[in-house]
Amino acid sequence: MKYNLPVCHHCGEKNSVRKHGIARTGVQRFYCMACKRSFQDKYIYHSCEDKIIKKVKSEIDNGISYVDISRKFGIELRLVHRYISRLTKEGSI
C-alpha cells in the first residue's frame, strides 16, 4: 500500500517531502528537503489546518473531486468532508 506523502507543513512544498522515521509517540515523521525541516503527520490537523483548508478550497474551485483532494494532500476523506462543511458554514464556498 502506497502512503500518501503530505505537503510540507513549513513551506507547503509537496515534492520534497520524505519519510523521516517514526516518533516515540508512534507518529510518522517527515523531512522536507526544500526547507530542510522535519515535521510530524499529526500537525496537519492543527497548526497547518488553515493552510490546508485554503488549498482544499482552491481545489474545490478548480472542480477537483474530494477523493482526489484527499489523495493529493494525504488527508483522510472524512477530513476533506469536514473541511468542506466548515467552508460551507463560513460561506466560503
Ligand SMILES: [Zn+2]
Ligand atoms: Zn518545506
